[in-house]
Amino acid sequence: MSEAPLDQVHLEPQYATARQQAETAALGMWVFLATEVLFFGGMLFAYTYLRATFPEGFAEAARETHVVIGTINTVVLLTSSFTMAWAVHAAEHDRRRATALLLAATALLGLLFLGLKGLEYYKEWQEGVVPGLNFHKDGPNAHVAAMFYYLYFMLTGVHGVHVTIGIGLVALMAVRAWRGGFSARYFTPVEVTGLYWHFVDLVWIFLYPLIYLAGRSGP
Amino acid sequence: MTTATFTGKAEQPTRGAQASYLTAEGFTLRSWLLTKDHKRIAILYTISITLFFFVGGAAATLIRFNLVTPPGLFQPDTYNRLFTMHGIVMVWFFLIPSIPTTMGNFLIPLMIGAKDLAFPRLNLLSWYLFVIAGVLGLVAIFAGGVDTGWTFYTPFSTMYSNGYVVLALAAVFVSGFSSILTGLNFIVSIHRLRAPGLTWYRLPVFCWSNYATALILVLATPILAITLALVAVERLLKVGIFDPALGGDPLLFQHLFWFYSHPAVYIMILPGFGVISEIVPCFARKPLFGYKFVVWSSIAIAGIGFFVWAHHMFVAGISLYAGLVFSLLSYIIAVPSAIKVFNWTATLHKGWISFDAPMLYALGFIGLFTIGGLTGLFVANLAFDVHATDTYFVVAHFHYIMVGGMVSAYFGGLHYWWPKITGRLYPEWWARIAAILIFFGFNLTFFPQFILGYLGMQRRYASYPPEFQIWNVLSSAGASILAVGYALPLFYLGWSLWRGKKAGPNPWAATGLEWRTPSPPPPHNFDVTPTVTRPPYQYRPDPEPQDV
Numbered sequence: 123m124s125e126a127p128l129d130q131v132h133l134e135p136q137y138a139t140a141r142q143q144a145e146t147a148a149l150g151m152w153v154f155l156a157t158e159v160l161f162f163g164g165m166l167f168a169y170t171y172l173r174a175t176f177p178e179g180f181a182e183a184a185r186e187t188h189v190v191i192g193t194i195n196t197v198v199l200l201t202s203s204f205t206m207a208w209a210v211h212a213a214e215h216d217r218r219r220a221t222a223l224l225l226a227a228t229a230l231l232g233l234l235f236l237g238l239k240g241l242e243y244y245k246e247w248q249e250g251v252v253p254g255l256n257f258h259k260d261g262p263n264a265h266v267a268a269m270f271y272y273l274y275f276m277l278t279g280v281h282g283v284h285v286t287i288g289i290g291l292v293a294l295m296a297v298r299a300w301r302g303g304f305s306a307r308y309f310t311p312v313e314v315t316g317l318y319w320h321f322v323d324l325v326w327i328f329l330y331p332l333i334y335l336a337g338r339s340g341p
Numbered sequence: 342m343t344t345a346t347f348t349g350k351a352e353q354p355t356r357g358a359q360a361s362y363l364t365a366e367g368f369t370l371r372s373w374l375l376t377k378d379h380k381r382i383a384i385l386y387t388i389s390i391t392l393f394f395f396v397g398g399a400a401a402t403l404i405r406f407n408l409v410t411p412p413g414l415f416q417p418d419t420y421n422r423l424f425t426m427h428g429i430v431m432v433w434f435f436l437i438p439s440i441p442t443t444m445g446n447f448l449i450p451l452m453i454g455a456k457d458l459a460f461p462r463l464n465l466l467s468w469y470l471f472v473i474a475g476v477l478g479l480v481a482i483f484a485g486g487v488d489t490g491w492t493f494y495t496p497f498s499t500m501y502s503n504g505y506v507v508l509a510l511a512a513v514f515v516s517g518f519s520s521i522l523t524g525l526n527f528i529v530s531i532h533r534l535r536a537p538g539l540t541w542y543r544l545p546v547f548c549w550s551n552y553a554t555a556l557i558l559v560l561a562t563p564i565l566a567i568t569l570a571l572v573a574v575e576r577l578l579k580v581g582i583f584d585p586a587l588g589g590d591p592l593l594f595q596h597l598f599w600f601y602s603h604p605a606v607y608i609m610i611l612p613g614f615g616v617i618s619e620i621v622p623c624f625a626r627k628p629l630f631g632y633k634f635v636v637w638s639s640i641a642i643a644g645i646g647f648f649v650w651a652h653h654m655f656v657a658g659i660s661l662y663a664g665l666v667f668s669l670l671s672y673i674i675a676v677p678s679a680i681k682v683f684n685w686t687a688t689l690h691k692g693w694i695s696f697d698a699p700m701l702y703a704l705g706f707i708g709l710f711t712i713g714g715l716t717g718l719f720v721a722n723l724a725f726d727v728h729a730t731d732t733y734f735v736v737a738h739f740h741y742i743m744v745g746g747m748v749s750a751y752f753g754g755l756h757y758w759w760p761k762i763t764g765r766l767y768p769e770w771w772a773r774i775a776a777i778l779i780f781f782g783f784n785l786t787f788f789p790q791f792i793l794g795y796l797g798m799q800r801r802y803a804s805y806p807p808e809f810q811i812w813n814v815l816s817s818a819g820a821s822i823l824a825v826g827y828a829l830p831l832f833y834l835g836w837s838l839w840r841g842k843k844a845g846p847n848p849w850a851a852t853g854l855e856w857r858t859p860s861p862p863p864p865h866n867f868d869v870t871p872t873v874t875r876p877p878y879q880y881r882p883d884p885e886p887q888d889v
Contacts, residue, residue, distance in 0.1 A: 162567075
């Protein structure tokens with residue numbers, strides 16, 4: 123792609139026009155995101171059900187999460203969505219350098235998110251709240267805390283995998299943009315990657331209150 | 342873009358003028374393994390699932406062999422592994438991919454007048470995922486097997502089972518992503534790649550059925566994937582949310598599992614509805630009766646199918662009120678299924694019926710599916726289900742739908758489109774013999790199981806009280822006939838590949854865009870993008886000129 127002249131769109135044989143091809147790619151990503159919603163939905167259902175069953179145990183465990191790191195991470199990820207949206211806008215207006223730099227910024231913010239998440243995991247390992255591997259909680263609600271942390275690690279872990287894939291895609295787009303692979307006529311990959319990145323961000327918008335804020339309201 | 346209309350005689354397909362998809366890319370293995378052509382990928386899938394069909398069938402053979410005598414031939418543990426292998430292989434490696442990945446892949450682009458699916462590379466990736474999943478599954482089987490049943494119920498699967506559970510879970514997990522990608526491709530292709538003039542209500546019912554199936558594939562499969570991942574972690578780390586010993590809830594697993602697996606039952610029948618809706622009008626030489634009802638009943642089944650899952654759990658400890666709601670919803674979903682049966686029957690009315698092999702399968706389908714569907718109402722009934730749960734009544738019920746229904750539809754479709762796929766005609770008399778053998782073998786195998794279940798024989802046991810033997814012997818006898826019926830096509834279809842008569846573009850004088858291109862089709866299906874000017878199945882009163 124990088125060697126291709128600026129405005130050359132590679133049209134697959136099954137499409138009549140470049141526009142049809144671009145819109146089809148976007149629809150494909152939307153359908154994929156529908157799948158993803160249900161993928162996280164299974165775990166969120168389990169979370170909701172168990173939290174309704176063990177409200178006190180869940181609140182107690184949730185109060186011990188690292189809310190400061192979680193909040194900073196929320197800001198980081200929301201900012202990355204902003205740079206992503208800006209990157210798509212820049213691509214639309216044929217601003218090659220801006221597109222590449224904004225995509226790079228998005229990827230770096232994603233890396234920062236993962237770094238902070240890693241720090242949080244490290245602290246949790248030291249605190250002994252990693253079920254199955256290193257879990258040292260006592261008390262009547264210890265088994266509920268184990269389930270809370272199990273879901274916490276599964277949810278944030280699967281989310282982390284998505285962020286990692288997202289960083290890879292965004293970085294790839296940044297390189298392609300820098301080499302002049304996109305133009306106002308052809309920026310579908312940036313747009314589609316943007317959809318994915320916003321989805322990953324959106325998942326976090328649900329995880330943040332469920333994990334960090336659930337136990338902190340009320341008595 | 343050039344277009345041509347198909348109302349005149351102007352564009353008779355010219356055979357032999359160009360290479361077909363079978364020859365255009367060459368004959369090397371590489372040209373097949375790296376192909377992006379939906380038709381070649383369909384062939385790859387056909388070969389793969391045929392292999393799995395016979396693996397699952399071998400397990401079924403051993404099961405029926407074991408049940409001929411009450412003490413059984415195998416140790417209970419071996420028997421558990423056999424029926425688990427049969428279930429996992431048949432559900433995830435044959436039935437779910439069966440029609441969508443083979444005929445769906447091959448025909449949807451042809452039927453909508455497109456050159457390929459929307460995402461050809463994704464299509465190939467989906468096949469590779471399927472192969473990886475299949476290899477994982479086969480490794481799990483040959484390393485020693487799994488004894489959980491295809492349902493992986495917790496806490497048995499997470500704590501007590503000593504089989505290769507995690508490997509089997511990984512196999513199903515990966516196959517799930519293969520399904521999702523196929524579903525995604527179908528949805529997007531049908532939305533975006535229809536030929537000019539091919540409005541939604543001119544779309545063949547086969548496409549509608551696969552569209553409805555794809556909705557389920559995309560929206561239900563991820564739930565299975567994540568649930569099985571949770572089970573695998575719970576098994577590996579002995580920590581989780583499904584085992585009561587850890588404070589978890591096995592019912593939570595069952596809810597999540599059936600939230601996928603009941604819609605999956607419709608994945609395993611909706612594409613069959615599509616095939617039958619193509620075959621019946623063609624061999625009755627009449628338009629499909631109540632096209633819109635058939636179409637919307639597919640969508641209704643896909644939708645309502647998401648809200649009936651807990652009828653698998655009536656005796657598992659759900660509340661009476663939940664039971665009532667799910668029972669009622671399960672009755673309601675029988676309505677769209679019945680609409681289809683009535684519509685096919687009405688299509689036959691005053692039709693000019695010919696009994697070629699595809700039609701024999703289709704007629705068999707209608708009868709067997711009706712029995713399967715009606716007995717579904719029995720087990721949707723709370724009181725009767727208490728009696729029938731986990732008995733052979735349930736086994737017979739779902740085999741009437743999945744084997745009597747879906748496998749018949751698969752074979753019907755395979756024969757119907759065989760000339761299109763291979764360019765050759767199959768030997769009609771052999772095909773009719775196989776169809777009839779399958780119909781009688783099937784009934785002899787599974788009808789006795791209704792009686793066994795009603796009398797109280799539990800499923801999943803290697804042994805049984807001696808008074809049940811006569812019905813079991815009948816069932817096993819039927820299975821041997823069924824096995825011959827299923828093996829026959831392997832020979833005569835294989836023979837036809839080399840010796841069959843050339844088919845020509847439209848041997849059945851059928852409507853539909855797939856018959857307007859040479860058999861086998863050229864690499865990009867159509868030389869000029871077709872334009873559609875009329876609804877499907879116009880066999881009467883005025884078939885299109887070149888059909889006559």
